[in-house]
Amino acid sequence: MIKDPYKTLGVSKDATDEEIKKAYRALAKKYHPDLNPNKKEAELKFKDVSLAYKLIENKEAREKYAKGIYEEQFADTTARGGPFYSEFQDGGGRYTYNFEGNPEDLFKSFFSGFKGGGTGGMDVPGQDHLYKMEIDLKDAVTGIEQEIVLSNGKRLKVKIPAGISSNEKLRFKNQGEPGIGKGKTGDAYVEILIRPSDVFKISGNNLEIELPLTLDEAVNGAKIKVPTIEGSVNVTIPPGVNAGTRLRIKGKGMPLGKGQGRGDQIVIVHIVLPEKIDNKFRDFIKSWSGTHSYNPREI
Amino acid sequence: MLYKTTYEITEIIELYHVQEVFIYDCIEKEWVTPVDTQKRSFDMEDITRILLIRDLKEEFGVNDEAVPIILHLIDQLHWSQAQIKHYIEILEK
Numbered sequence: 116m117i118k119d120p121y122k123t124l125g126v127s128k129d130a131t132d133e134e135i136k137k138a139y140r141a142l143a144k145k146y147h148p149d150l151n152p153n154k155k156e157a158e159l160k161f162k163d164v165s166l167a168y169k170l171i172e173n174k175e176a177r178e179k180y181a182k183g184i185y186e187e188q189f190a191d192t193t194a195r196g197g198p199f200y201s202e203f204q205d206g207g208g209r210y211t212y213n214f215e216g217n218p219e220d221l222f223k224s225f226f227s228g229f230k231g232g233g234t235g236g237m238d239v240p241g242q243d244h245l246y247k248m249e250i251d252l253k254d255a256v257t258g259i260e261q262e263i264v265l266s267n268g269k270r271l272k273v274k275i276p277a278g279i280s281s282n283e284k285l286r287f288k289n290q291g292e293p294g295i296g297k298g299k300t301g302d303a304y305v306e307i308l309i310r311p312s313d314v315f316k317i318s319g320n321n322l323e324i325e326l327p328l329t330l331d332e333a334v335n336g337a338k339i340k341v342p343t344i345e346g347s348v349n350v351t352i353p354p355g356v357n358a359g360t361r362l363r364i365k366g367k368g369m370p371l372g373k374g375q376g377r378g379d380q381i382v383i384v385h386i387v388l389p390e391k392i393d394n395k396f397r398d399f400i401k402s403w404s405g406t407h408s409y410n411p412r413e414i
Numbered sequence: 415m416l417y418k419t420t421y422e423i424t425e426i427i428e429l430y431h432v433q434e435v436f437i438y439d440c441i442e443k444e445w446v447t448p449v450d451t452q453k454r455s456f457d458m459e460d461i462t463r464i465l466l467i468r469d470l471k472e473e474f475g476v477n478d479e480a481v482p483i484i485l486h487l488i489d490q491l492h493w494s495q496a497q498i499k500h501y502i503e504i505l506e507k
Contacts, residue, residue, distance in 0.1 A: 139473075140473065140474055140475065143469070143473050143474065144474060147469065149466055149469075149488065195465075195469065195473070198458060198461070198462050198465070199462055199465070199466070200459075200462040200463055200465070200466040200488070201492070202462065203458050203459045203462055204459075204492040204495075204496075207492060207493060207495075207496030208459045208492065209447075209449070209459055210459065210463060210485075210489050210492075211489050211492040211493045211496060239501060239504055240504070242496065242497065242500045247419070247449070247457070249419060249420060249450065249455075292497075308419055
């Protein structure tokens with residue numbers, strides 16, 4: 116059941132557009148989650164206020180609401196819910212780092228109320244900064260060099276080694292927040308995230324790919340072009356290959372480490388029937404099965 | 415709530431009902447710097463910043479001149495909170 120929007124906004128039923136907007140703005144400012152971080156109640160109130168405003172913001176909306184034909188679902192989806200900026204600032208974010216504050220000043224003001232004031236000669240290390248970088252699977256296999264802009268505006272060349280894993284962090288010394296006193300500067304970390312590929316799947320040191328085959332190719336064997344991360348290679352499909360068979364292309368998987376070669380590419384066979392099965396094919400299979408019955412569910 | 419790492423501009427328009435021209439305006443005025451500047455993809459920090467700017471402008475009636483000042487103050491506040499948290503962690507060790 117929807118709450119009475121007039122009550123929620125604290126306006127009378129004959130309030131004008133301007134009065135409703137004024138009441139909404141006042142409440143929205145009061146309850147906006149970015150002004151009330153970590154207060155779930157404020158977030159719920161803000162959503163109520165936002166939904167109420169959508170329901171009666173103008174004459175047309177008010178008429179609909181009066182007739183009971185308000186589009187609650189529409190209002191609910193267009194009303195401002197989450198996410199909110201403060202949710203992503205816990206411990207600081209990219210934009211937060213862009214603020215060029217001086218930790219020493221902050222520290223001094225923090226302790227200024229204490230006897231003696233200042234930092235009392237304390238040396239505090241600066242905060243580390245974390246950046247995230249998305250790369251394609253191919254770049255994770257072959258390695259790549261990319262540039263990022265640090266929060267202090269500096270450009271940093273990030274050399275991504277071949278064979279890097281997702282969520283691996285590269286460390287750049289002294290590229291974080293400056294320290295206080297003799298405290299050392301923090302480091303910058305770049306976390307690598309590998310975009311999932313539509314074709315390849317990482318499985319340990321190997322790359323897996325699914326390969327659809329026709330009945331003819333599966334029964335009689337064939338030479339087929341199979342994509343690898345560095346282009347296609349010809350693969351011999353042995354006659355009588357079954358669905359689920361795993362063929363191995365050596366050395367086309369993930370790099371194993373400096374000078375240790377690479378894992379393999381595993382080709383998993385799928386057998387695909389023709390799109391349309393005509394009578395000729397159906398009759399042939401029926402007559403063949405009559406004399407060659409087998410049960411694939413039996414071990 | 416789980417969020418993807420990055421979003422394309424078309425996804426933001428669909429998910430959060432933000433106009434394309436508004437997003438480009440935020441980038442042009444350097445209020446928002448997409449996490450991937452080359453591919454113009456956005457992370458949740460970018461998206462929530464865009465939504466905050468929309469709230470400021472459309473819901474609170476803040477003008478263009480005041481937006482960067484408010485953003486700067488908010489960033490300063492978050493920076494201070496992050497610094498204090500960091501120092502408290504060090505002092506507790």
